[in-house]
Amino acid sequence: MFSLSYVINELRRRIGRTLVTALGLAAGVGLVMGIIGVSEGLSNAQNRVLSPLGSVGTDVIVTRTVAPTTSTASTTTTLPTSGFGGGGGFAGGGGGGGFFAGRGSTGLNAADTQTLLSANSSIITDLAKLGKPGTQFTHDFFVPGTLITFPTAALADVAKVKGVQSAVGALSLQALHETGTVPTQVATVKTGGQTISTTVKPPTLTAAQRLAERTCIQTAITKEFGSATSTPAAGASGNSGTAGTGRIGGGAGGTRGGGLNFGGISSNPAIAACLTPAQKAYQQNVVVPEQTVRQVLNAPTTNTATSTYTVAGVNIANTQSGLVTTQQLTKGSWLSSNAAVAKTEVLVNTAYATQKGYKVGGSITINSVKYSIVGLVNPTLTGNTADLYFSLNYLQSISSSTGRINEVLVKVANANDVNAVAKAIKAALPGATVLTSANLADQVTGSLSNAHKLANDLGGALAVVVILAAFLIAVLLTLSSVAKRVREIGSLRAIGWSRGRVVRQIVAETAGIGILGGLIGIGVGAIICVIIGAVGPALSVTSSGLTVGASAVSGLIGQSTTSAVSTTVHLTAPIHLLTILIAFAGALIGGLIAGAAGGWRAARLAPASALRDLG
Amino acid sequence: MTVTTTMSATPTDGSGALYELTGITRSYSKGSVTVSALRGIDLAINSGEMVSLEGPSGSGKSTLLQLLGALDTPSTGTIRFAGRNLEHESDAELTELRSGEIGFIFQQFNLIPTLSATENVEIALIPRERSRERRQARAIELLTQVGLAHRLDHLPSRLSGGEQQRVAIARALAKAPRVVIADEPTGNLDTATATEIMGLLHELHEREGVTVIIATHDEEIATQTTRRIKLRDGSIISDERIS
Ligand SMILES: Nc1ncnc2c1ncn2[C@@H]1O[C@H](COP(=O)(O)OP(=O)(O)OP(=O)(O)O)[C@@H](O)[C@H]1O
Numbered sequence A: 001m002f003s004l005s006y007v008i009n010e011l012r013r014r015i016g017r018t019l020v021t022a023l024g025l026a027a028g029v030g031l032v033m034g035i036i037g038v039s040e041g042l043s044n045a046q047n048r049v050l051s052p053l054g055s056v057g058t059d060v061i062v063t064r065t066v067a068p069t070t071s072t073a074s075t076t077t078t079l080p081t082s083g084f085g086g087g088g089g090f091a092g093g094g095g096g097g098g099f100f101a102g103r104g105s106t107g108l109n110a111a112d113t114q115t116l117l118s119a120n121s122s123i124i125t126d127l128a129k130l131g132k133p134g135t136q137f138t139h140d141f142f143v144p145g146t147l148i149t150f151p152t153a154a155l156a157d158v159a160k161v162k163g164v165q166s167a168v169g170a171l172s173l174q175a176l177h178e179t180g181t182v183p184t185q186v187a188t189v190k191t192g193g194q195t196i197s198t199t200v201k202p203p204t205l206t207a208a209q210r211l212a213e214r215t216c217i218q219t220a221i222t223k224e225f226g227s228a229t230s231t232p233a234a235g236a237s238g239n240s241g242t243a244g245t246g247r248i249g250g251g252a253g254g255t256r257g258g259g260l261n262f263g264g265i266s267s268n269p270a271i272a273a274c275l276t277p278a279q280k281a282y283q284q285n286v287v288v289p290e291q292t293v294r295q296v297l298n299a300p301t302t303n304t305a306t307s308t309y310t311v312a313g314v315n316i317a318n319t320q321s322g323l324v325t326t327q328q329l330t331k332g333s334w335l336s337s338n339a340a341v342a343k344t345e346v347l348v349n350t351a352y353a354t355q356k357g358y359k360v361g362g363s364i365t366i367n368s369v370k371y372s373i374v375g376l377v378n379p380t381l382t383g384n385t386a387d388l389y390f391s392l393n394y395l396q397s398i399s400s401s402t403g404r405i406n407e408v409l410v411k412v413a414n415a416n417d418v419n420a421v422a423k424a425i426k427a428a429l430p431g432a433t434v435l436t437s438a439n440l441a442d443q444v445t446g447s448l449s450n451a452h453k454l455a456n457d458l459g460g461a462l463a464v465v466v467i468l469a470a471f472l473i474a475v476l477l478t479l480s481s482v483a484k485r486v487r488e489i490g491s492l493r494a495i496g497w498s499r500g501r502v503v504r505q506i507v508a509e510t511a512g513i514g515i516l517g518g519l520i521g522i523g524v525g526a527i528i529c530v531i532i533g534a535v536g537p538a539l540s541v542t543s544s545g546l547t548v549g550a551s552a553v554s555g556l557i558g559q560s561t562t563s564a565v566s567t568t569v570h571l572t573a574p575i576h577l578l579t580i581l582i583a584f585a586g587a588l589i590g591g592l593i594a595g596a597a598g599g600w601r602a603a604r605l606a607p608a609s610a611l612r613d614l615g
Numbered sequence B: 001m002t003v004t005t006t007m008s009a010t011p012t013d014g015s016g017a018l019y020e021l022t023g024i025t026r027s028y029s030k031g032s033v034t035v036s037a038l039r040g041i042d043l044a045i046n047s048g049e050m051v052s053l054e055g056p057s058g059s060g061k062s063t064l065l066q067l068l069g070a071l072d073t074p075s076t077g078t079i080r081f082a083g084r085n086l087e088h089e090s091d092a093e094l095t096e097l098r099s100g101e102i103g104f105i106f107q108q109f110n111l112i113p114t115l116s117a118t119e120n121v122e123i124a125l126i127p128r129e130r131s132r133e134r135r136q137a138r139a140i141e142l143l144t145q146v147g148l149a150h151r152l153d154h155l156p157s158r159l160s161g162g163e164q165q166r167v168a169i170a171r172a173l174a175k176a177p178r179v180v181i182a183d184e185p186t187g188n189l190d191t192a193t194a195t196e197i198m199g200l201l202h203e204l205h206e207r208e209g210v211t212v213i214i215a216t217h218d219e220e221i222a223t224q225t226t227r228r229i230k231l232r233d234g235s236i237i238s239d240e241r242i243s
């Protein structure tokens, strides 16, 4: 085919040309290796950052959140007293099953609104129990924020959806750390107000009844004031059928409503006597809440100062999926698998620990209970990152959420089905907020995201340009070499070498250069990747995430929480066997292309050129 | 004149004419300018002849040798080599002819600079002989014949002009050709060395019976051949045999 010893001698004895061409290819493929490495490094960094869903076995998060715009926000409202005793209060109430009961409505229905307010209202109800009025208090309240809790039974609903491999419940709460003066009576807190309207239509009066009533009232008025009024108030009330618009939790409004009318009428026994029995019965019903409202009127407001942090519950029995997993443990150990021990333990987010100076082995006291810090965790950026992680069961018990969760972490059987399963869950559970890692990835911004985009967009183009430049250099050098060897090639043809043999000889030579270039290039690429890894440019990532206590509750409670979370990842440029093979193949292909060009040129040389006087 | 071609496999026709050229012209055109290098050559060369081509520079000696060596084709006219009309031969067939029947010796030696003396000789055997050992043995044998047994592994750059031309002669002989074509083989050599080289060609001609065609400026050289052909402006102006 070709003479191997000729090839070897040619490459060896023209080492200058061989090396220049080989180094050109080596630089090209080495750079490509670096580009592949950086691109993959960026992917890895992004994956690591986005892994709460990906790497900890969660593909989809199901929650029920409040839409951030609530028209009822920031209204000073006096809430009923012990009637809504924290989470427990609504659990049994009509609004308790709001999450999945509200099928068909995607918005927040009245029951949910009530549930949310009630759940977040434990602050107020508990305030009076904090100490003697006027004394200083410090207390931490756990509220679900925008993530409405729902019974753990919902897990079964999610698990039933086709394609779901497993569904794990989690509880993420916002903790309000309050300090202030214990109020003398009942605290007033800025929180969402809402109006509950009750419309009761009294039975329509028959013509005879109306006539009798009117006559009776007119008689009474004439007796009282000495003149006849053409349109008595009670008559209008009776015609419209609107009786009693009471504002529960808004006592002032209640007294200004229909009740006042009836109050006016009922204060006159003579007129009251004219009413039909049904109207009388209704009137009594309205009077009762009015009394309740009066009790809470004129409540003093407290001067509480509030700071927030987030807490979450992790299932101590399942360390492999949940809001945080053992893979994300950076220091110390996991919560004890013994529930009795676990309730005295807490895991702290590394960032929060740094900020607060918490260390493994230290302790945190919350509401007079001392928790030992057993480990530091580095929960991944997107999704729910809490500052403190407790045992789920224990957190449920201290936040009056026994048997309740506010997140379902779903693992999908087949990774390709994530979007389909997310859709199915959304269809099966109307009103649920369903988030996939792709949704979360969209929320990621910052230099990593930019760099990754850049690597995707430009890296490929850059690699192509670099490799083409290397190929072009190899081709040009080979053509110039062929041009210098015109007499030699002509002589080979003259002594009986065929065109094909000459071409093969040249291609074999450049292939040899390609192999050499590939070997050097792998070394160059490895050095580039090692240097990138050693220098490790820092990339920052910012995610808006799904932080507990986000906008809506901030609005409701009048606080702002920073929901964006930033983290820094160091860039590495990994090398794989495949990258090495790609680099080697690239250089070899470059050599073959150069050989093809040189061979094509040589094939066109006439054998007679052996005799030409080219000096 | 008797012909003894011991190594040739191709049968010759009965007439003994190795080459028959009729009405050969060869012109080169460069743009609008056309140069007629050969203008109507009729020539027959028999096997075993030792022919010299003389003529001033540009008279067409090299052009004629290229045609005889199947490196080039004439503009008009036909060339018959050992009864074959080269006009009808493909590039592959001409290559085959060159690899087996025709040996070349150049003024500039034209050795492969990166190969040793032995390897340069071997190169010519590659198209015909697959065994590397046999190629090597043959190369060493030929180099020994031309007196270079002590220079086998030398690169051309480390050989004198005369030694390089000896390597070139060995390379031309490697395939046991029927004809050796030499274009000014002593043009780059001093007189003493030129005499040595001519001696080798004489020996080759006499011992192996190989047909030798030499283009030269040098009358000394021409007088050593059996037939002197003189060219001028692309035409043969004299053709004399020396007995
Ligand atoms: N490839 C070519 N292209 C154009 N013209 C050519 C070519 N080869 C030869 N010629 C021209 O043909 C004519 C004959 O050239 P040739 O080389 O045959 O002469 P020569 O007798 O060998 O001369 P020299 O003694 O200088 O070698 C010259 O005029 C030369 O310029």
Ligand SMILES: [Mg+2]
Binding pocket: B061, B062, B063, B183
């Ligand atoms: Mg010439």
